[in-house]
Amino acid sequence: MFLSFLLAAASIAAEPSCRMAEADRAWLARSIVLWKTAETDWLRLVAQPLPDIVVFDGNCTYRLPDGDFGALVSQAxxxxxxxxxxxxxxMGPVxxxxxxxxxxxxxxxxxRAAGVDSALGLEVLMEGVFLHEIMHTRQSSLANAAFEGFGAEQTEELSDDFVQALFEADAAYGAAYRQERDMLFAAASADDIGEARTLAGQALELMRARRARWFTDDRAWLTVADDVFLTMEGMGQWLVYRHFASLPGIGAQRAMDEARRGGRFWAQDEGLALMLVVDRLVPDWQQRAFREPEWRAVKLLAAAASR
Incomplete structure (x- = not known):
């Protein structure tokens, strides 16, 4: 994957015009440390070597093999x-x-040059984005295994917003999605565990009914895609929420509001609700979700409802 970049960068590893701004460098270093903490403390995973990290500013692209600043190479x-x-x-938010x-x-x-900002501060917002996306490097093999049976055409057009793009104009589907999502948020915030499990079971039945109605015939494969993206995006947004909530003076409700961003992105919003429920009711979920490809949204939610 990196051959073209490596060939270019190898000859200009000391590109004199490429110097990462101190503020950018400090943010990147801080985000890498934050990910290492989240990996072991929040996701309860055995730490793995960092992936290759490629970042860029307005002048240069920088590659950190295995996330190592000492091995950094740059390209104008x-x-x-x-x-x-x-x-x-x-040249914008990527x-x-x-x-x-x-x-x-x-x-x-x-x-910043693109005008992005946040009430929490741009760097804090981007730390959340960093955690969300770099976590996917721990999930890529599981997602690839889930998609093995898909045709090339289906795989190429997939994205986490794919289901939303297909059904957003369908009022009945939108109502079913919102009912399901809201049931999950209700389960996450229920006063006691018994109520939380009951609501989780009701949300599971709504999810199964939605898929049985709309994911049929030549769209039956969307059941797997929906399961994968709800899980991956949900875990990513759960990390975002955990990070925001861990900061001094933020509080759980503000962290939730900032993580949800108005609920504009369906897979992220419902996925967050789902993972909040799973994290509350399935204490060992990380050990299954990061090891076994079939332990995705439905299985995780079923486990939450049945314990």
Whole structure:
């Protein structure tokens, strides 16, 4: 995946025009430390080596093999465009984990220039984005295993917003989705465990009914896609919420509001609700969800409802 970048960077590893701004560098270093803490303390995973991290500012693209600042190589952007895997990247807010397990993100100076801001501060917002996306590098093999049976055409068009894009204009589907999502949030905030389990079971039945009604015939494969993206995006947003809530003076409700961002993104919003329920009712969920491809939304929610 990185051959084109490596060939270019190898000859200009000491590119004199490339110097990451101190503020950008400090944010990146802090975010890497934050991820290492989240990996072991919140996700309860055995720490793994960092992925290759590729970041860029308005002038240069920087690659940190295995997340190592000491091995950093740089490449001047061409015509104002950063480059990853031989392809230009938009000069704006970018953050993603690719199928090879690498992580790519634009630096705070780029987001700031694009006018992005947050009530929590731009750097804090971006720390949440960093945690969300870099966590996907721990999930890529599981997602790939889930998608093995899909055709190439289906796989190429998939994204976490794919189901929303298909059904957002369908009023009946939207109502079913919102009822299901709201039931999950109610389960997450229920006063006692028994009520939480009951509501989780009701949400599970709503999820199964939604899929049985709309994911049929040539769209039956969406059941797996929906399961994967609710789980992956939900875990990502759960990390965002945990990070925001851990900061002094933020509080749980404000952290929730900032993580939900008005509920604009369905997979992220319902996924967050689902993972809040799972985290409350299935204490060992991390050990299954990061090891076994089939332990996704439905299985996790069923476990939450049955214990």
């Amino acid at each position: 952007n061409v015509d104002g465009m950063a480059t990853y895997d031989g392809h230009p990247l938009p 953050s993603f984990a690719d199928g090879s397990g690498a992580f790519v993100m634009s630096l705070p100076s780029v987001w």
